[in-house]
Amino acid sequence: MGNTKAVTDKSFVADVLQADKPVLVDFWAEWCGPCRKVSPLLEEIAGEMGDQVTIVKLNIDENPETARAYRVMSVPTLTVFKNGQPVQSIAGAKPKGELVRLIESAL
Numbered sequence: 001m002g003n004t005k006a007v008t009d010k011s012f013v014a015d016v017l018q019a020d021k022p023v024l025v026d027f028w029a030e031w032c033g034p035c036r037k038v039s040p041l042l043e044e045i046a047g048e049m050g051d052q053v054t055i056v057k058l059n060i061d062e063n064p065e066t067a068r069a070y071r072v073m074s075v076p077t078l079t080v081f082k083n084g085q086p087v088q089s090i091a092g093a094k095p096k097g098e099l100v101r102l103i104e105s106a107l
Contacts, residue, residue, distance in 0.1 A: 003046030004039075007056045009063040017084040019054055022106045024099075026057045027067055027077040034093035035076045041096045045103065053080075053103050080106040 004026070007015045016023045026042055028035035039057075046055040060067040060075060070079065070086060079089040080102060087106050090098070 003043050003050060004055045004057055007058050007063075009065040012058070012063075012066045015054075015056060016081050019081070021052065021054060022080055022082045022087075022103070023054045023056060024103055025079045025081060026055065027060050027070070027072045027075055027079065028057055029059060029061050029075045031061075032075045037093045038076050038078070038099075041099055045096065045099055049100070049103060052107055078102060082106050 005015070007025070016025060024042070024045075026035075026038065028039070042055050042057075046053075058066055060072055074091050076093060077089060077091045078094075078099065079086050081087065088102055090102055094102075
């Protein structure tokens with residue numbers, strides 16, 4: 001992880017809910033194949049759009065409380081948070097263009 005940041009149940013409030021700009025949370029798991037496909041795209045987008053949005057990754061196996069709180073039923077689930085609230089969410093591996101549109105809809 002270069003441009004993205006790992007968050008945990010403990011750091012979620014500070015890193016996501018109290019962030020001063022929109023945050024895209026990638027709810028993922030080690031065993032998830034589609035998660036591995038999305039990860040390099042998110043790194044790329046974080047490098048290109050880092051001034052407008054923060055992209056973070058939350059491992060649902062290591063951080064079950066946050067995943068449960070936001071009712072994450074499948075991975076990857078990508079949720080954009082703005083002003084501490086989830087505003088957009090998609091599940092499954094998506095092409096880069098769709099991920100960028102998801103982010104832009106919250107800006």
